[in-house]
Amino acid sequence: MADLESFRAWVADASATLTDQAEHLTDLDRAIGDGDHGTNMARGFAACAALDPEAGYNGIDAYLKMVGMTLVSTVGGASGPLYGTFFLRLAGPLAAADEVGVHQVGQALRAGVEGVVARGKAQLGDKTMYDALAPALEAFDEASRDGQDLASCLEAAALAAAAGRDATEPLVARKGRASYLGERSAGHIDPGASSATLLIEAAARTLV
Amino acid sequence: MKKLLNDPADVVAEALAGMAAAHPDRLRVDLEHRLVLRAGGPVRGKVAVVSGGGSGHEPLHAGYVGLGMLDAACCGEVFTSPVPGQVVAATRATDGGAGVLHVVKNYTGDLLNFEMAAEIVAAGVDGPPVELAHVVTDDDVAVEDSTWTIGRRGVGVTVLLEKIVGAAAEERWPLDRCHALAERVNRQGRSMAMALTSCTVPAAGRPTFELGEDEMELGVGIHGEAGRATVPVAPAREVAASLVSAVRSDLGLRRGESVLALVNGLGGTPLLELYVMAHEVHRLLAGAGVGVARSLVGNYVTSLEMAGCSVTLLRADEELLRLYDAPVNTPGLRWGV
Numbered sequence: 001m002a003d004l005e006s007f008r009a010w011v012a013d014a015s016a017t018l019t020d021q022a023e024h025l026t027d028l029d030r031a032i033g034d035g036d037h038g039t040n041m042a043r044g045f046a047a048c049a050a051l052d053p054e055a056g057y058n059g060i061d062a063y064l065k066m067v068g069m070t071l072v073s074t075v076g077g078a079s080g081p082l083y084g085t086f087f088l089r090l091a092g093p094l095a096a097a098d099e100v101g102v103h104q105v106g107q108a109l110r111a112g113v114e115g116v117v118a119r120g121k122a123q124l125g126d127k128t129m130y131d132a133l134a135p136a137l138e139a140f141d142e143a144s145r146d147g148q149d150l151a152s153c154l155e156a157a158a159l160a161a162a163a164g165r166d167a168t169e170p171l172v173a174r175k176g177r178a179s180y181l182g183e184r185s186a187g188h189i190d191p192g193a194s195s196a197t198l199l200i201e202a203a204a205r206t207l208v
Numbered sequence: 209m210k211k212l213l214n215d216p217a218d219v220v221a222e223a224l225a226g227m228a229a230a231h232p233d234r235l236r237v238d239l240e241h242r243l244v245l246r247a248g249g250p251v252r253g254k255v256a257v258v259s260g261g262g263s264g265h266e267p268l269h270a271g272y273v274g275l276g277m278l279d280a281a282c283c284g285e286v287f288t289s290p291v292p293g294q295v296v297a298a299t300r301a302t303d304g305g306a307g308v309l310h311v312v313k314n315y316t317g318d319l320l321n322f323e324m325a326a327e328i329v330a331a332g333v334d335g336p337p338v339e340l341a342h343v344v345t346d347d348d349v350a351v352e353d354s355t356w357t358i359g360r361r362g363v364g365v366t367v368l369l370e371k372i373v374g375a376a377a378e379e380r381w382p383l384d385r386c387h388a389l390a391e392r393v394n395r396q397g398r399s400m401a402m403a404l405t406s407c408t409v410p411a412a413g414r415p416t417f418e419l420g421e422d423e424m425e426l427g428v429g430i431h432g433e434a435g436r437a438t439v440p441v442a443p444a445r446e447v448a449a450s451l452v453s454a455v456r457s458d459l460g461l462r463r464g465e466s467v468l469a470l471v472n473g474l475g476g477t478p479l480l481e482l483y484v485m486a487h488e489v490h491r492l493l494a495g496a497g498v499g500v501a502r503s504l505v506g507n508y509v510t511s512l513e514m515a516g517c518s519v520t521l522l523r524a525d526e527e528l529l530r531l532y533d534a535p536v537n538t539p540g541l542r543w544g545v
Contacts, residue, residue: 026412034287034431035412072324076262076288081320119320176316179358180351180433 001099002150002207004060008053011067013202015049018042021198028191032178037079037191044075044083060100064091078176079192082120082129083199089115102150105207106140109157113137120175127173127185129192136161136200154204161200165193209413216410220263220283227270231539234274241297242283242290244270249279249302255377255386256280256302259311259370260295261318262287264409265430267540268367268509274538275545277374278311286409286512287431289317295325300335307339307383309390311370313362314346341383343390345369347399347520349458350427350435361429364470364520365397367508368532371541375534389531393522398455401435401518402447403428405476407511426450430474430511444481448488451519456496459521463497468504468532470520475510477517482506485517493521501529508540 018025018041025038048067057063064087072084093107094100100108113133116122122130139160143153168190173179178190213219220242227244228237236245250256259269260282269281279302282290299308312322322342329338345362373390381389403425406415416432419425424442427435461467471486473479486505493500501524509518522528535544 030412030414030416034433035409035414035416036285036288039411040285040288073291073293076284076291076321077317078289078315078320080289080291080317081324084324120316175358177429177431177433180361180429180435182352 001101002105003099004063006207007060007063009206010203011045012049013206014199015042015045017198017202018045018195025191025195028189028194031188032173032181032185033191034177036077037195040075040077040079041083041195044071044080047074060097061091061095064088064094078120079195082116082192085115085119086112102144102148102153105150106144106153109137109140122175125171126175127168127171127178127190127193128175129190129196131168131171131190132161132164132193132196132200135164136196151204151208154200154207158197158201158204161197165189165197168193209408209410211408211410213410216413219410220285223263223266224270224283227539234537234539238297238301241294243294243298243301244273244281244283245298245301246273246275246279250304251279252304253306254304254380255306255383256299256304256308257311257370257374257377257386258282258295258298258302258308259366260284260290260298260322261313261315262289262431264407264512265509267507269370271540272367272370272374272538274536276378276534276536277370277538277541286411289315289321292321292324292328295322296328296334299325299329299338299340303338306380307341309373309377309383309386310340310342311366311373311390312342312344313366314344314359315361316358319344339383341387343369343373343387343394345394347394347397348427348429349398349400349454350429363401363430364399364472364509364518365394365522367472367541368397368468368470368520368522369393371536372528372531374536375531378534393528396459396528397520397522398459399470399518399520400451400454401428401430401472401474401516402426402451403432403474403511403514403516404441405513405515407432407475407514409512424516428511428514428516430509432511432514444484445488448485448492448519452489452492452521455519455521456493456498459523461496461498461521461523466499466501466524467493468502468522468524468528469493469500470504470508470518470522472504472509472518472520473507474514474516474518475507476513476515479506482517485519489519502532
């Protein structure tokens, strides 16, 4: 079961990881985008990690909404609205819960990923964060149907996200700035799929 | 990286403070929301024209705030779109009761943030309802337009659109007419750019892409996104020929038509060279029987210190020319006042 403290730990872990990996993400973005993804993500998640635990939220859903709004207002670019929407939608299925288990986290993950698709209109294979999130969600659901616990489901999701991220390398981008490169976007791993994977990996370390 | 900066993280805020200091008669700066607002606004009964985008393209957009052009510009981090809170604040600060037109360049980040802002304003939780419309500029012919991609980028036409629609708003055209005019300007204009050098985002500290001493990038974007191809450096007349022919054929310009021509520097190319390009562009158009009704040469949509230029052609007609000639008083464009 995961409680508010676990979710706070997730955001703190994501912030530390994204700060640590900022340069790597920015390098990936420099190859097929405009070279600011690492900086922007690190800035946004640092603001989320710095949210005052005493201020205005009591409960997991209120906290996740605040994280979403913070990302929307600090990240900028396309990543701000996309990751912001992900967290805002995650909150929905977790309303009024102090502790959540594998079933609710699965529902929340689905709502979050659907929010990303509704906002960004990406399809599988467009070379975006969705290429990591979609397989992560699928792996989580499959592990959940097999009766595995939350930690195992998230581990499966993290592995699937990483595989999805790696599979973006040969793809030609059809969304975002990388799409301007056309065929030249092939041969590079997508920065959005990379940051999404880091986020799911952080969840696997903390939401237990 | 060698730049005139203090802390790279403060570049946008400090530049805005500089604009406030330099233009107190024309501009008001909201440092909290990073907005540049027209002094004395909102103007009652006038449609407010609001734009915004990443910083690093100056004078676009903040330099085009003032009489006859924009009512507000939302300034994002360098090459990063503004966030919805900024757009909401700009919309609320400029609404004079006649509605607000958002001018958005076609980039995923700008689209999503303006879209979220419009949803927040429409939800009306933070204030009274505001009549909203938006236009998306997408004039860059270097990007292939297809239903599978995000489509063309918004570049040079954005300046001409903000000028022309700003004039219409100043004449108290209602929102629906301003919107239709904006759509028309976007449809009638096309651009293409080339770069001789890359540029360095202050926070990144390193050039966005690499370009060899003897190479140039054809069809480059205004964030240093690569374009159609990396090719050997060529004389200005050949560069002008590839830009003009790409724009002219996409626009379907015929003999006898006339255009507004913008020869735009990307930030690091001297005016001397831009005028060499302007000469070539005018010569090519004359050869094709296309008249140049109005001409603008200089740095209007830049990409930090990138060397290079873009060519924008806007098919001219009487109405557009009249609105283009109307008075404007902004830091970036000023005539008739």
